[in-house]
Amino acid sequence: MSWNSFGRVFRFTTWGESHGPALGTVVDGCPPGLALDESAIQPFLDARRPGTSQFTTQRQEADAVRILSGTFEGRTTGTPISLLIENTDQRSRDYSEVAQAYRPGHADYTYDAKYGFRDYRGGGRSSARETAARVAAGAVARLVIPEVTITAYVCEIGGDAIDPASFDAAEIGRNPFFCPDASAASRWEALVDGARKDGSSLGAVVECVAEGVPAGWGAPVYGKLDADLAAAMMGINATKGVEIGDGFAAARLRGEQNADPMLPGATNETAPRFTANHAGGIAGGIATGQPVVLRVAFKPTSSILIPQQTINRAGEATTLATRGRHDPCVGIRGTPVVAAMMALVLADHKLLHRAQCG
């Protein structure tokens, strides 16, 4: 029930501020005996790492993870896994401006309204740096669900979408946008760079597909797999919408268009064959055995160089242009975070299913 933990039986807690000495996560409930060392986590952090292209923030962080507990001789012991990532590039600068004025679209005002004051250095706890801890925890979660393959990619930036016909999973790792469509990736270079040069920013849509999720994971009513996924995704910084399967488009279909008819599976297979997947792999909160598909809407980065009207802590009018290092399109680096949250929810539901149904 705590505010900084997520999950039910596979559960992680994160801590840390953008400009504190470090950030980290404690992963609890992990099954014992899984092979785990830093090398199983680092590649996922590297994918999310800032400063790797001109399309992301120029903050330089190695995001090197250390395992402080929970493993012995290279395997998980079943006890809590503490993961630590040091902050190394907390640039020494003058924060007096953001300390006094509220950046529109940011959590500056709401933190002050809630807590009475805030750590304004780099956004403090509200910074997207927290998502490094999610990605680290997600890497552990992936070990729990070896039967599942998770693919996440950006399918739209600033309203310019990929062409599904050009989808090529191998392309995702070849461009700085996690884009599965080479042609779109090429267009986005100019698009994102233009926004950056204008001192503006762009929104994006990230899609995530989990294949291999067995029928039966998930649960009814208030433990629904799709509800947990919705919470997981809506809790990522800058997200404003979540869809499962056809999502909002399903609201425009008729019943027979939206059906996912079932046929007998292949010989010697007990699983049925579905002729469509409008449902995105979930019915009644429980996985159908089809790929779990969801989309997440990221708003454009709120930190922009274009001056905006705002107020200061005294309630007086001022204008603010957010200087500093920022992602021109926060959805790009959100992609590994979406994948991590998918893994974390699925690992939890695998263990929950096992708890109740053996």
Place this chain on the structure above:
Amino acid sequence: MSWNSFGRVFRFTTWGESHGPALGTVVDGCPPGLALDESAIQPFLDARRPGTSQFTTQRQEADAVRILSGTFEGRTTGTPISLLIENTDQRSRDYSEVAQAYRPGHADYTYDAKYGFRDYRGGGRSSARETAARVAAGAVARLVIPEVTITAYVCEIGGDAIDPASFDAAEIGRNPFFCPDASAASRWEALVDGARKDGSSLGAVVECVAEGVPAGWGAPVYGKLDADLAAAMMGINATKGVEIGDGFAAARLRGEQNADPMLPGATNETAPRFTANHAGGIAGGIATGQPVVLRVAFKPTSSILIPQQTINRAGEATTLATRGRHDPCVGIRGTPVVAAMMALVLADHKLLHRAQCG
């Protein structure tokens, strides 16, 4: 952490199947001293009640609620409030068809995959009848947050949207669609009736606005108000998408278009004045003091008379046309459920905020 409870400190648990003797909810954590008798709950259940027009299922249920505990001399005592609603119109019929074959789009197959068998009478626990319990609990939640006004309405059916310029809140209660646009309501009569006569069904989008939510409710990271709302809404039967504020449309905006600039509030007001509300009243998981706005996508009812390909429990091919009584557009009666879930999440966050911040 249980599968049939929702909320953190203001928490409710529901139980009951579509064709069992009754259904109900236990509301826990309610503050003491609030005036509560059945008359505070019944009107909300009446709004959701089936059988009131040709645009909803013809099942006849009084949905009369009884308070079995938690009140004394008309006030809440602080102890759990047990609410009971009897099922009275479980029509005696032959279930052999749905008992054997899986209705596409329903949870029939997934319940069997998870539990090994299922209560097939009217969908059992996966029936939308469960939402009566949410509405009852939501009526209690509303007593906890008298400062908040919640309005929910259908803004789109089958792709036909209301005209925002014609929005009239008073209209919502005057038509069977919870529609705030008289002209759209008029169009929808033909639209929904046509789908019903075709043996088909339609999807819908429901919008919900909560005014009066104080800045500061909500919490960062994994206790975010928007994440909890996303889980609440995505857990309602037949929902496939949730948006906060501009939602997916925000992903198509540039940073300066999506900003919510702040100005000093009126004289003698500490709250700022926002000149826009793209964020839907939430920043960093915490309420800004603006209206909290969200939209929920409902798929078309899966139960349709048009025959669909499916398989039976033995895995053999068959076709199934879902007879019985069904809503031609399940989103319509989902509207009071969306409002109830909004109330339940906000009540919980009010108490959570008080716990930590006094």
Place this chain on the structure above:
Amino acid sequence: MSWNSFGRVFRFTTWGESHGPALGTVVDGCPPGLALDESAIQPFLDARRPGTSQFTTQRQEADAVRILSGTFEGRTTGTPISLLIENTDQRSRDYSEVAQAYRPGHADYTYDAKYGFRDYRGGGRSSARETAARVAAGAVARLVIPEVTITAYVCEIGGDAIDPASFDAAEIGRNPFFCPDASAASRWEALVDGARKDGSSLGAVVECVAEGVPAGWGAPVYGKLDADLAAAMMGINATKGVEIGDGFAAARLRGEQNADPMLPGATNETAPRFTANHAGGIAGGIATGQPVVLRVAFKPTSSILIPQQTINRAGEATTLATRGRHDPCVGIRGTPVVAAMMALVLADHKLLHRAQCG
């Protein structure tokens, strides 16, 4: 996290007041496919039922349980099991005395201090009638752990203890005290009857043994089996102490006296043979495979006819002799409650162990 729920994945919620229309429980997380109808629950309620001898309260309640949800064709479905017990003997009487004055040792004053007012009829929610719901839930829990045999009995009343050498499990059901020593049971008749006639009451110690708990159930640190048992037992009405194994006596032993040495198990058995069980079957929060043994101290019933000094709601001095129907020794009827809580904790830990360790 709610105040009226207990358990982690096998979780139950209770509701109801002593003089309300009914009380009940919702059991969540129960594995599917277990044979369950009212006859599996009623015998445990009958054992706890009041009014069966002169050594218990004369309130007459059939405590007939009804299953309202969660089963289909005589088996659990995996959905929440709602159990209802009607109150039938809420004797019409004058409550003005207890409504105004606080009964010493009761929760009258503390409920008022916490909530500002209280349901004073028969103690409201603080009445031991709530334990009927625990016993009903416990009967469901027993179905989850068929490998475990639970035995609970009174081992001491008013300082008069059983003779361990005379222990006979078959005797427990033959006397009104759940006493495994026929001779002690005979002495207790006079002892309890004497206290009752004096208008006084007696304390008791209840012992509970669970055999068949596999090594490995339980968990370290904050999910310890003994910590969960301690919470379970200390939460029963009128309990003031809990011991595991040798308990407080262990604090008076030297290390070598308190050791539980291990020997190889019998041929073809992987489990070791322990030559002692000072630990009461739990080490490091995890079951050793030996019997789980605990003892619970019940204070004497606070409701006595002997007048006591107290104050009224206005803070003025008064005296109060608690009239009404009361158990002269509340520990006796606490025995089936202790056994039920043991079953509930063990069922939860079985499922938790399965979640993490498969």
Place this chain on the structure above:
Amino acid sequence: MSWNSFGRVFRFTTWGESHGPALGTVVDGCPPGLALDESAIQPFLDARRPGTSQFTTQRQEADAVRILSGTFEGRTTGTPISLLIENTDQRSRDYSEVAQAYRPGHADYTYDAKYGFRDYRGGGRSSARETAARVAAGAVARLVIPEVTITAYVCEIGGDAIDPASFDAAEIGRNPFFCPDASAASRWEALVDGARKDGSSLGAVVECVAEGVPAGWGAPVYGKLDADLAAAMMGINATKGVEIGDGFAAARLRGEQNADPMLPGATNETAPRFTANHAGGIAGGIATGQPVVLRVAFKPTSSILIPQQTINRAGEATTLATRGRHDPCVGIRGTPVVAAMMALVLADHKLLHRAQCG
């Protein structure tokens, strides 16, 4: 619900093994604005620190705490507080003996039974070193409840009890036993030293009193203050029993002996005056406003030099004398841990009470 977290709204999670690089805790839900730096925590860790006398283990650990998050400019921000303590004296030694054989009374066998293998270095996660994290978290909890004064002390070692008539709180800090009776402390020197020289160990009883707890903290049924305290105390390493107020002695009293009569409070005071406190300050799970009093039984340290019969991982008979550095009476250093757990439970209940009752 996780296995390594404790608390409901004021909640902490611990991690770390005895011989890993570090251990720590994440404290979540702390109110904002409280003055906090390392100096507010270190004195409590120093009180629990090993190696300070011949009556405790000779392991040398500075137990220097570092705050890694959750504060800004010396005050809590409301975000999670991460506390880190490095292990510095993990003596390089040969663990092959304990790696292969199970130490009787330890969790060696049960960890293997649960997880299939274990980190055997110094007991791994089952080591009492974990309690340093509790003490650190407890220091934060104390800041949340400035109205409460907590005093913990050893009242009995090896069956030799203090004389209540000689109780002097000032004495507690003057001897290495946290003993409030100078004469008993003097006797215990010889007693504990004798056991140590014999290669044996002694049990102890620790008493803890919390003064200033307002009437109304706590909650009924499954959120009882005494039940939470019981779980908190029974989860400390080596504990086997917990009593509230008179505890097991209450089971030997008659109703009129166990009563806590109430008189009007002093003029201008709304709180009543109780003429006794058999209940230990809790009735119906809710604080009465009297001192909260409990006692905890610690078994003798299981690690002793006297050889004991046991088995190895292959199930073969062997004998084992636990070499290494151990406390001859683990209850002594358990005293600050008991006080910390008291603070943690009370802080949680203060916030919970505020959540529901404002």
